[in-house]
Amino acid sequence: MGVMATAESYVLAIGTKKGLWLATSPDRKDWSLSGPHFLMSEVPSIGIDTRDGRTRILVGVRSEHWGPTVFHSDDLGGTWSEPENGAITFPDGTDAALERIWQIHPDADSRPGVVWAGCEPISVWKSTDGGEHFELNRGLWDHPHRSEWGAGYGGAAAHSIVVDPTGEKVHVAMSTGGVYRSLDGGASWEPRNKGISAYFMPDPNPEFGQCVHKIAADAAVDGRLYAQNHHGVYRSDDNAESWESIADGLPADFGFVMLTHPRRAGTAWVIPLKADGERIPPDGKLAVHRTDDAGTSWKRLDAGLPDPEYNVVLRDAACVDEAEPAGVYFGTRGGSVYASADEGEHFSEVASHLPDVLCVRAAAVSAALLPAQR
Amino acid sequence: MNNGMPVPADSAISVILPSVLQPLAGGQSILTAPAEEAVTVEWLLDTVTGEYPALSRRLRDETGTVRRYVNIYVNGNEIRRLQGLVTTVAPGQEVLIIQSVAGG
Numbered sequence: 001m002g003v004m005a006t007a008e009s010y011v012l013a014i015g016t017k018k019g020l021w022l023a024t025s026p027d028r029k030d031w032s033l034s035g036p037h038f039l040m041s042e043v044p045s046i047g048i049d050t051r052d053g054r055t056r057i058l059v060g061v062r063s064e065h066w067g068p069t070v071f072h073s074d075d076l077g078g079t080w081s082e083p084e085n086g087a088i089t090f091p092d093g094t095d096a097a098l099e100r101i102w103q104i105h106p107d108a109d110s111r112p113g114v115v116w117a118g119c120e121p122i123s124v125w126k127s128t129d130g131g132e133h134f135e136l137n138r139g140l141w142d143h144p145h146r147s148e149w150g151a152g153y154g155g156a157a158a159h160s161i162v163v164d165p166t167g168e169k170v171h172v173a174m175s176t177g178g179v180y181r182s183l184d185g186g187a188s189w190e191p192r193n194k195g196i197s198a199y200f201m202p203d204p205n206p207e208f209g210q211c212v213h214k215i216a217a218d219a220a221v222d223g224r225l226y227a228q229n230h231h232g233v234y235r236s237d238d239n240a241e242s243w244e245s246i247a248d249g250l251p252a253d254f255g256f257v258m259l260t261h262p263r264r265a266g267t268a269w270v271i272p273l274k275a276d277g278e279r280i281p282p283d284g285k286l287a288v289h290r291t292d293d294a295g296t297s298w299k300r301l302d303a304g305l306p307d308p309e310y311n312v313v314l315r316d317a318a319c320v321d322e323a324e325p326a327g328v329y330f331g332t333r334g335g336s337v338y339a340s341a342d343e344g345e346h347f348s349e350v351a352s353h354l355p356d357v358l359c360v361r362a363a364a365v366s367a368a369l370l371p372a373q374r
Numbered sequence: 375m376n377n378g379m380p381v382p383a384d385s386a387i388s389v390i391l392p393s394v395l396q397p398l399a400g401g402q403s404i405l406t407a408p409a410e411e412a413v414t415v416e417w418l419l420d421t422v423t424g425e426y427p428a429l430s431r432r433l434r435d436e437t438g439t440v441r442r443y444v445n446i447y448v449n450g451n452e453i454r455r456l457q458g459l460v461t462t463v464a465p466g467q468e469v470l471i472i473q474s475v476a477g478g
Contacts, residue, residue: 063432064443064476065432065441065443065444065473065474065476066394066395066431066432066433066441066444066473067431067432067435067441069428069431082428084427084428085427086427086428086431089431089436090436090437091436094436095437096436096437097435097436097437097439098435098436
């Protein structure tokens with residue numbers, strides 16, 4: 001399959017229950033699919049790092065037989081490398097073993113080489129060499145609350161990592177445990193969940209223990225964060241000191257996804273699901289909802305999406321790119337993947353009949369990087 | 375284990391790898407360790423995977439525990455039914471590594 005020699009193209013990495021697929025497109029509408037890579041291993045996390053003049057795809061891979069590990073590719077999947085001693089391995093003395101890599105998050109352009117990872121058991125890791133070697137964050141690992149953190153249905157994980165432009169404020173969300181904030185670059189952590197409900201606990205408003213599904217930062221407003229909770233959609237304007245509900249106007253306050261615009265203040269996307277007895281898009285009709293006013297109102301977006309659709313979209317099976325206008329992407333547990341080149345106004349199908357989609361990440365890349373045919 | 379003296383070839387212990395792991399052992403299907411006396415499975419794995427850290431990680435996690443769906447057979451018996459990693463292996467024996475049949 002060839003690709004037009006346009007100045008820029010797009011790559012969409014799709015991590016599924018049974019491997020990784022890579023989709024490329026000149027326009028975010030017509031896609032070519034290659035794969036699978038890592039067939040029969042799940043790929044729950046992906047990071048596309050476009051800093052340092054290269055495009056590095058980092059993937060957290062997990063084999064049921066052979067365990068989890070991190071691979072990276074600097075040639076868009078032509079070849080894959082695994083550091084000899086493993087990128088993420090629990091050090092001696094922790095008496096712990098890596099279960100799954102839930103999040104791979106390249107840091108800001110101002111901190112090239114820095115990549116964060118969120119893992120199971122609940123842990124945060126930091127790399128300074130582009131994701132080839134990670135160091136365990138001891139501040140969170142040794143936190144006195146650890147014994148009281150629980151597991152969501154999919155496992156106990158630190159799944160969201162948000163780093164502010166200075167690198168000093170870091171917010172992590174975990175299921176279950178809630179949101180934790182560091183003001184010193186990760187050296188120390190405190191829970192910050194005031195206003196986030198945990199209806200399934202004896203105290204529905206505990207200091208920590210919430211099942212926060214995903215958090216994301218507003219790209220333009222300092223201190224503003226959004227959270228999709230296990231029931232509840234929230235916004236904080238004070239670096240998680242307090243959270244207020246922004247679920248009014250949504251057909252359901254449950255979901256896994258929280259995306260924010262790469263540049264514009266007040267714009268976020270969620271994908272509501274009905275829960276808990278059911279776990280499907282409301283009325284079996286899949287839609288993305290976007291706010292442009294920080295959650296005061298929401299707009300339903302479903303052009304190009306199937307009806308009916310009973311499969312859910314998992315927390316990292318959705319992403320945005322940094323192009324203009326911003327692209328929005330997501331994949332379902334039914335193995336369908338959709339892309340929008342206009343912030344969700346219209347979607348087109350990228351792929352179908354894939355295994356459960358666990359993670360998607362997209363980026364604009366130079367067309368010269370794309371292989372002519374694989 | 376051999377004090378620098380040559381070890382008879384027939385006393386070496388062989389570890390037979392499944393095909394999926396052979397690329398991590400330089401393409402070898404069998405790894406061997408010299409042994410003049412009985413050794414533990416743990417020692418055996420440490421010895422044969424010493425040059426292949428990625429292979430080692432596939433078999434055991436950071437705590438040294440054999441991964442749940444990795445089976446290690448000594449004399450036809452899976453080590454979990456024997457003494458686990460301290461199960462002894464006699465010189466000249468073969469140890470089989472076979473992954474569980476699983477999937478969906």
